Amino acid sequence: MLVVFGFLALTFIVLMPAQAEARVLDGAGTASLENSPVEPVEPTAPSSGGQGDVSSSATSTGGGLGVPGLPVISSVVCLRQCVSSSRPTRGAIIAIRGKNLDRVTRVIFRSKSGRIATRLRTRSVGAVRVTVPKRTVRGYLSVVDSGGNRARSPREISIFPISAIPIQVFPVRGPISFGSSGSRFGAGRPGHIHQGQDVSASCGTTLVSIRKARVVYNQWDDGGGNYLVLRNIGTNTNFVYMHMLRRSPLKVGQVVGAGARIGRVGNTGRSYGCHLHFEYWIGPWQTGGKPIDPLPFLRSLLK
Ligand SMILES: [Zn+2]
Numbered sequence: 545m546l547v548v549f550g551f552l553a554l555t556f557i558v559l560m561p562a563q564a565e566a567r568v569l570d571g572a573g574t575a576s577l578e579n580s581p582v583e584p585v586e587p588t589a590p591s592s593g594g595q596g597d598v599s600s601s602a603t604s605t606g607g608g609l610g611v612p613g614l615p616v617i618s619s620v621v622c623l624r625q626c627v628s629s630s631r632p633t634r635g636a637i638i639a640i641r642g643k644n645l646d647r648v649t650r651v652i653f654r655s656k657s658g659r660i661a662t663r664l665r666t667r668s669v670g671a672v673r674v675t676v677p678k679r680t681v682r683g684y685l686s687v688v689d690s691g692g693n694r695a696r697s698p699r700e701i702s703i704f705p706i707s708a709i710p711i712q713v714f715p716v717r718g719p720i721s722f723g724s725s726g727s728r729f730g731a732g733r734p735g736h737i738h739q740g741q742d743v744s745a746s747c748g749t750t751l752v753s754i755r756k757a758r759v760v761y762n763q764w765d766d767g768g769g770n771y772l773v774l775r776n777i778g779t780n781t782n783f784v785y786m787h788m789l790r791r792s793p794l795k796v797g798q799v800v801g802a803g804a805r806i807g808r809v810g811n812t813g814r815s816y817g818c819h820l821h822f823e824y825w826i827g828p829w830q831t832g833g834k835p836i837d838p839l840p841f842l843r844s845l846l847k
Contacts, residue, residue, distance in 0.1 A: 615687050615695040617642040623673070627704045628803075634678050634703055640687060641671045647689040648672050653701075654683030676703065711755065713803045714845040715785070716820055718749035722839065723819075729837035739835045740784065740823035741842060747789055747818035749809040753800045754783055754845065760829070762792050768821065769813025772806060773829045782833065784823035787815040 621639045622632040632638050640651065646669045650661045653676065660680065665673040672687065680703050686696045720743050725731060727742035757774035760782065764770055768786035775782050777799065785792075789810030800806065811818045824841060827833025 613644055613647075614693050615642065615644045615648055615689050617645075617685075617687060617695050617697050620685065620697050620701055625706070625709070626803075627708045627710070631702065631704045631708070632676050633706045633709065634676055634680055635706075636676045637665065637673060638676060639671045639673050640685070640697070642695065643670070644689075645669060645672050645687065647691065648687040649690050650688045652686045652688065653677055653680040654685070655679040656681055709802075711802055712845060713752060713754060714842070715751055715754050715783075715822065716743055716745050716749055716809065717752060718745050718809075720745045720749075722842070727819075729835070729839060740786075740821050741838045743820040743822055743842070745809045745818065745820065747808070747810055749818075750805055751785055751788065751807045751809060751820060753802060753804045753806050755779075755802050757783065757800055759792075759794045759796050759798045759800070762794055762796055764791070765813060767814045769815060770807070770810065771813075774800070774806070780827055782823075782825040782827075782829045784821075784825065784829055786821035786823075787812050787819060 617640055619641045621629050621641065623637045623639055625633050625636040627633065646667060648664065648667060651664065651672065651674045652659050652661050654660075655677070656679065660677045662674050662677050665675065667673075680701075682700055682702045684696050684700055686694050688694050723742055723744055727738075727744070729738060729741055731738040753774060754776075756777045758777060759772065760775050761771070761773040765786075768784075770788040770791045771784065771786040772788065772792045772794065773782055773784050785806065787810050789808040789812065792807040794800065794806055809818055809820050815821070822838055822842065823829070823835050824838035825833040825835050
């Protein structure tokens, strides 16, 4: 659990999002779509401008920029059944965020044969949620309020096939380093051997579930700090996340999809620097199972 301070010495620094999207589902992955696939993860460092550019929607509201009450769409975020937060599939649940959306009655998508309207799941001033209709194709979406006022999304929405949803993702959503030899599985520690791999990242970086998994422990330990143990559905393997900033909001027994937020990188317990201590167990954690070196697996998730 010791983090070597030399991690700035660029061993392996990666900007994470959207690496695994090209993976093709196998049978297990298809099953994992049934409950809660990818939860939204906000991009940690948006590299290109444009997103959230409120003014661009004014073009579709007849030059109504600045007029109070007119709906404005600032961004569209995929919440469920997503390839990533910006890549919905047909049937995905998306949030349309902006201003003055509490009077919106319809959301209109593009389809091959024209436009399709869909009903709202939820509505508030700042956001409406809808399910992406089955026949949706790439294009702008718009909202229409009860006064007939319309607003268009600032950019076209691309629709992805369900098979593009990743079945496993890297657990840390931000720049990371695997450190040096002291961070590795099997490294010496006072009184014991290091049973995992340390992954350095800034405190507060989002941690996500690698696969569809069930929460088996969500606890505090003097050594591990705030830690979480996830049992991967359909396999006899467990992943352990330690030193989290706060207790995970997840409940024991809860099932989370690949990519679901589970907590944040921290420095709690016996930890020297912000990092994720990650363990990969074959069999039950601490009760008959056995830890293996997680590094090859973690590296494979970055390809
Ligand atoms: Zn460690």
